[in-house]
Structure formats: C-alpha cells, structure tokens
Amino acid sequence: xxxxxxxxxxxxxxxxxxxxxxxxxxxxxxxxxxxxxxxxxxxxxxxxxxxxxxxxxxxxxxxxxxxxxxxxxxxxxxxxxxxxxxxxxxxxxxxxxxxxxxxxxxxxxxxxxxxxxxxxxxxxxxxxxxxxxxxxxxxxxxxxxxxxxxxxxxxxxxxxxxxxxxxxxxxxxxxxxxxxxxxxxxxxxxxxxxxxxxxxxxxxxxxxxxxxxxxxxxxxxxxxxxxxxxxxxxxxxxxxxxxxxxxxxxxxxxxxxxxxxxxxxxxxxxxxxxxxxxxxxxxxxxxxxxxxxxxxxxxxxxxxxxxxxxxxxxxxxxxxxxxxxxxxxxxxxxxxxxxxxxxxxxx
Numbered sequence: 001x002x003x004x005x006x007x008x009x010x011x012x013x014x015x016x017x018x019x020x021x022x023x024x025x026x027x028x029x030x031x032x033x034x035x036x037x038x039x040x041x042x043x044x045x046x047x048x049x050x051x052x053x054x055x056x057x058x059x060x061x062x063x064x065x066x067x068x069x070x071x072x073x074x075x076x077x078x079x080x081x082x083x084x085x086x087x088x089x090x091x092x093x094x095x096x097x098x099x100x101x102x103x104x105x106x107x108x109x110x111x112x113x114x115x116x117x118x119x120x121x122x123x124x125x126x127x128x129x130x131x132x133x134x135x136x137x138x139x140x141x142x143x144x145x146x147x148x149x150x151x152x153x154x155x156x157x158x159x160x161x162x163x164x165x166x167x168x169x170x171x172x173x174x175x176x177x178x179x180x181x182x183x184x185x186x187x188x189x190x191x192x193x194x195x196x197x198x199x200x201x202x203x204x205x206x207x208x209x210x211x212x213x214x215x216x217x218x219x220x221x222x223x224x225x226x227x228x229x230x231x232x233x234x235x236x237x238x239x240x241x242x243x244x245x246x247x248x249x250x251x252x253x254x255x256x257x258x259x260x261x262x263x264x265x266x267x268x269x270x271x272x273x274x275x276x277x278x279x280x281x282x283x284x285x286x287x288x289x290x291x292x293x294x295x296x297x298x299x300x301x302x303x304x305x306x307x308x309x310x311x312x313x314x315x316x317x318x319x320x321x322x323x324x325x326x327x328x329x330x331x332x333x334x335x336x337x338x339x340x341x342x343x344x345x346x347x
Contacts (some may be wrong), residue, residue, distance in 0.1 A: 032157035050310040057117035087318030089134035099130035133177030145174035168205040176224035209250030217252035256297025264299030271319035
C-alpha cells in the first residue's frame, strides 16, 4: 500500500511538471520600458530618464521553473535577491545581465531571452569573497575580479562555475575590469598596487602602467575603469578625486575633477562609463549621485541624493552603459540596480 501511495505521488509530480512546462510563456525581453522622472526637472530640457530597477529575477520577467520551486520547498529558499551589488555588465548579443554581489558571494546571471536566472560561484558552490569588477566578451565568457581572493575568475557562456584564471603576474587587490574586443585582452585595476595591468584572456601579462602619486599619469588608489569607443581608458583615480584618461598603452591624456563639495567636484569617484554620445557617467559614492560630463570633462548634470526613490541612491558603486545607451547603476546599499536612459538631444 505504501509503495502504491508513493507511485501516485510520483505520477502526480511528473504530470504537474509536464503540464507547467507546456504552459510556460516567453520571457520579457526588454523590461526597461518605464517612463519615470527626468533630470533636470522641467521646464529645463530633459537629459536623463529613469526607466526601471530590479533586485529580484521576477522584476525582470524571469520566473522560476517548477523544478526550481519544488527544490526550494524541500531545501529551503534560495537567496536570489541582490544583497550588495557592486558592478553590472551586459552581454549584448545574448541579452544577459550580470551583477557582481559581494553580499551574496556570487555573480547573478539574468538571461532575458530564455527567462532563466542562475548564480555563478566557484566549484562545489563555494561563494566568492568579494566580487567587484565584471567584463563580458563577445563569445559570452564572463570575467570577474575578487578583491579579497586577489584573483580573476572566468565562466563560459552556459556555465555556472567560475574557475581561476592563471595569471603571469599576481594581483594584490583587483577591482575594476574591462575587456578589449580588438585584442581579446583584459584590462584590470590593481588598487593597492596603484597599477593598471593588461592580460590576454588566458592570463598572460601584456603590459602595465601606473605608480602612486598626484601628478598626471600617476594614481592614488584607483578603482574602476571603462574602455571608451576610441580604446582610450577612463580610470577612476579615486583618492586623487578625478577621472584620468589614458591611451590604451598607458600614456596620460589628461584628467578632470577635483576634491570638494561644489557642483562638478568629486568626493569618492567609483564607477565610470561612457555612452555613444560621448557623455561620461561617474558614480560618486559619498555624494550618492551620478555625475555626467562631456568628453572634454566639462560638468553637465548631477542626478541623485541619498534615498530610496527613483534617482536616489545609497553609496552606489558601479555603472555600465550598454549598446542601446541604457545606463545601469549598482545602487549598492539600496540592494538594487537602477536603469536610466539618455533622452536629451545628441551633441
């Protein structure tokens, strides 16, 4: 009798799995269609608009499979909400969003095409200690720096296990990360070493530049970086309170920013990115703001104050601009990612 009871339970479960699988609908491919507040406020001409935010897969149109829900019932709930998001990267062709999250010890992966969510960790589900920087290649590989483990890890497009990259030159505290599509090389900020290093995607050291100082070309605890459309590098020179631009081989091309609390000044610049119009977006963590500059470093606009509403932040960190000029901001201590779009007239 007991065996018969177990058989019927199994048959019901299998039937339920098949039924729900057959009813599964398509995922939302572009969840950022909102029409939120704009900056600057009217009657001034709008430049930036809030279009959405997310902290859980469901907010991106991603729903758990039945199997995942059944596992959740037996093993307890899995942490899928953002805890302390540090950086964001988007795989353009695959429509996948990655978020590095030291609070959750993983990289969150949101596949908007398939409607699937997963967490990337080390082998045997060992968590990362402090994932900071992200870079995604054209073939779908994702690289992540871990500042405490002092390593760069990589996962293939369909994998959920991160493996350590074997580096010719060890790192002390890797943070910001960028991928150079023209050379298939990684550009890495080593914060405590005050150095920017360039590696092949297999880990061979190509070049390095940087030393601690305040003069042009020197660095003072840099954090994040962005490769611009001309392959120059924008580097958050955090404790020099500025953004420096370098050629791809490390020659200083100038900088903008200075310490202070006046309009256009920088307090703790972290994430930096640029859009196709030449606007440069700088995250200032202590100002709880995104500051926008033109390509020459002239201040244009600041968005943000401490708070939890759209366009408000709490110690934000990273920023990423995708191919559609959507601007993703890691609103770190609000446990979310906010998304904006440039809606002004192109310069």
